[in-house]
Amino acid sequence: RSGEMAKLTQLIDNEVFRAYATYTTIVLLKMMLMSLITVYFRITRKAFVNPEDTASFGKGESAKKYLRTDTDVERVRRGHLNDLENIVPFLGIGLLYALSGPELYTALLHFRIFAGARIAHTFAYLIPLPQPGRGLSWAVGYAVTISMAYKVLKTVLYL
Amino acid sequence: RSGEMAKLTQLIDNEVFRAYATYTTIVLLKMMLMSLITVYFRITRKAFVNPEDTASFGKGESAKKYLRTDTDVERVRRGHLNDLENIVPFLGIGLLYALSGPELYTALLHFRIFAGARIAHTFAYLIPLPQPGRGLSWAVGYAVTISMAYKVLKTVLYL
Amino acid sequence: RSGEMAKLTQLIDNEVFRAYATYTTIVLLKMMLMSLITVYFRITRKAFVNPEDTASFGKGESAKKYLRTDTDVERVRRGHLNDLENIVPFLGIGLLYALSGPELYTALLHFRIFAGARIAHTFAYLIPLPQPGRGLSWAVGYAVTISMAYKVLKTVLYL
Numbered sequence: 433r434s435g436e437m438a439k440l441t442q443l444i445d446n447e448v449f450r451a452y453a454t455y456t457t458i459v460l461l462k463m464m465l466m467s468l469i470t471v472y473f474r475i476t477r478k479a480f481v482n483p484e485d486t487a488s489f490g491k492g493e494s495a496k497k498y499l500r501t502d503t504d505v506e507r508v509r510r511g512h513l514n515d516l517e518n519i520v521p522f523l524g525i526g527l528l529y530a531l532s533g534p535e536l537y538t539a540l541l542h543f544r545i546f547a548g549a550r551i552a553h554t555f556a557y558l559i560p561l562p563q564p565g566r567g568l569s570w571a572v573g574y575a576v577t578i579s580m581a582y583k584v585l586k587t588v589l590y591l
Numbered sequence: 592r593s594g595e596m597a598k599l600t601q602l603i604d605n606e607v608f609r610a611y612a613t614y615t616t617i618v619l620l621k622m623m624l625m626s627l628i629t630v631y632f633r634i635t636r637k638a639f640v641n642p643e644d645t646a647s648f649g650k651g652e653s654a655k656k657y658l659r660t661d662t663d664v665e666r667v668r669r670g671h672l673n674d675l676e677n678i679v680p681f682l683g684i685g686l687l688y689a690l691s692g693p694e695l696y697t698a699l700l701h702f703r704i705f706a707g708a709r710i711a712h713t714f715a716y717l718i719p720l721p722q723p724g725r726g727l728s729w730a731v732g733y734a735v736t737i738s739m740a741y742k743v744l745k746t747v748l749y750l
Numbered sequence: 751r752s753g754e755m756a757k758l759t760q761l762i763d764n765e766v767f768r769a770y771a772t773y774t775t776i777v778l779l780k781m782m783l784m785s786l787i788t789v790y791f792r793i794t795r796k797a798f799v800n801p802e803d804t805a806s807f808g809k810g811e812s813a814k815k816y817l818r819t820d821t822d823v824e825r826v827r828r829g830h831l832n833d834l835e836n837i838v839p840f841l842g843i844g845l846l847y848a849l850s851g852p853e854l855y856t857a858l859l860h861f862r863i864f865a866g867a868r869i870a871h872t873f874a875y876l877i878p879l880p881q882p883g884r885g886l887s888w889a890v891g892y893a894v895t896i897s898m899a900y901k902v903l904k905t906v907l908y909l
Contacts, residue, residue: 444690450749453687457743460680464733467676481669484719510799516675516834517785521778523683524841528771531762560802574782581775590768603849609908612846616902619839623892626835640828643878675834682842 448539452530455543459519459550466512469558470505477502511557514570515550521577522546529580532587542576549573607698611689614702618678618709625671628717629664636661670716673729674709680736681705688739691746701735708732766857770848773861777837777868784830787876788823795820829875832888833868839895840864847898850905860894867891 443449473479479502480486486495526546530539549572556566602608632638638661639645645654685705689698708731715725761767791797797820798804804813844864848857867890874884 444687444692444747447749450747453690453743453747454749456683457687457740460683461737461740463676464680464736467733482666482719482725484722484725487721507800512676516679517781517830520679520834520838520841521782523679524774524778527686527845528762528775531771533762560800562805563802566800566802574785577782578779581779584771584775588762588768588771590765590772603846603851603906606908609906612849612902612906613908615842616846616899619842620896620899622835623839623895626892641825641878641884643881643884646880671835675838679838682838686845 447536448530448534451536451540451543452526455547456523456526459522459547462547462551462554463512463515463519466508466515466554470508470512473502473505473508477504479505507557507560511554514553514557518570518573518577519550522573522580525577525581525584528584528588532584534583542580546573546576549576606695607693608689610695610699610702611685614706615682615685618674618681618706621706621710621713622671622674622678625667625674625713629667629671632661632664632667636663638664666716666719670713673712673716677712677729677732677736678709681732681739684736684740684743687743687747691743693742701739705732705735708735765854766852767848769854769858769861770844773865774841774844777840777865780865780869780872781830781833781837784826784833784872788826788830791820791823791826795822797823825875825878829872832871832875836888836891836895837868839899840891843895843899843902846902846906850902852901860898864891864894867894 444453474485478489478498479500480498481501483495483499486498489495489498526543529542534542549569553566553569553573555561556569560566603612633644637648637657638659639657640660642654642658645657648654648657685702688701693701708728712725712728712732714720715728719725762771792803796807796816797818798816799819801813801817804816807813807816844861847860852860867887871884871887871891873879874887878884
């Protein structure tokens with residue numbers, strides 16, 4: 433058992449893998465924050481989708497009026513879905529990239545730019561910033577993921 | 592080759608990693624179940640979204656009436672999306688947590704509570720239970736993931 | 751450091767793991783392609799959802815008419831969400847399966863069929879093909895993931 437543990441510890445002690453673990457945790461926590469922001473807007477805008485969520489506002493018609501969509505809530509939800517669409521590929525391709533033996537400097541560059549781009553994307557979506565603010569931040573994160581995918585396929589390709 | 596295989600086997604023989612593998616597979620299978628429930632409600636409620644899915648009901652207006660939203664279908668789809676939003680962070684942060692050398696007892700506690708909370712969340716959403724049933728089950732899974740993220744960042748932080 | 755690197759390299763040199771890395775990268779890239787197709791349809795169909803995205807079309811009512819849903823855009827978005835719902839389980843369960851020591855031949859069969867099924871699903875959704883084209887391609891990918899989950903649980907079960 434302690435021999436196996438030692439091996440696992442070695443994996444987590446690798447600097448590239450530690451960097452991957454750090455930035456992946458950061459972007460996943462950022463994505464999770466979208467849930468809290470959605471809840472915040474649903475409560476402050478009184479805009480719910482499930483009848484059972486409005487039960488505390490009374491019964492019948494008085495509660496039914498809170499079953500509605502709100503532009504702020506929908507905006508946060510779109511940002512959340514965009515996170516899922518982009519952070520899931522980073523999670524998978526980034527892990528394989530970290531295991532493909534990149535230079536520490538290059539790997540850090542990829543991880544830092546991706547995390548920065550996704551944080552910028554959230555600000556651009558929620559403020560909202562005029563375009564191409566949101567579009568550019570999305571494209572940068574996308575390009576970083578493509579770059580990592582290229583390295584993975586070049587290193588491991590086995591069809 | 593057999594040397595490499597031995598090493599891989601050692602990873603999967605580690606008890607914490609085996610627990611992670613077990614509970615991750617369980618919650619992912621639970622999430623996949625949402626697809627089947629959606630299909631079941633679409634067929635029994637006759638509520639479809641793609642015109643090609645209603646072709647067996649005839650042509651023209653007779654089939655067009657089945658292109659509609661149904662509250663039960665939409666409820667399952669919201670539960671499915673909520674699974675994606677919460678199980679993706681568990682998948683990534685949980686893997687890094689399992690590799691960060693936690694005590695077996697602590698790790699099992701995290702994994703079991705998370706899996707239990709997500710299964711409870713599905714029942715709370717689909718029955719549906721009155722609030723705060725669904726809210727609490729969501730919050731418990733969320734808190735477990737935050738706790739694992741804290742351990743990961745404390746162990747590996749490399750910015 | 752070089753000792754750790756050697757160990758990581760061994761993981762990525764394992765043939766089953768290399769096959770997993772290759773096919774996972776391919777299906778994640780395919781999923782990312784859905785973002786580009788969505789952007790393409792949003793621009794060619796002039797159908798946007800965020801007011802800031804239509805600013806280049808002028809102000810007031812002249813731009814507001816482009817804030818609308820379009821059937822082609824919605825179709826791509828449904829395909830994208832279906833990818834998320836099915837590729838996320840493959841990402842997680844496939845990784846654990848690759849680490850559970852399957853035969854190379856069996857593993858390749860699983861990965862190839864899954865990737866083929868998801869690519870077929872995208873064509874079936876976007877052309878669109880008559881049913882059961884899309885339904886079958888979805889079911890094949892689903893069944894492959896269940897088969898891998900069964901192998902994982904049989905190998906590692908630790909509750």
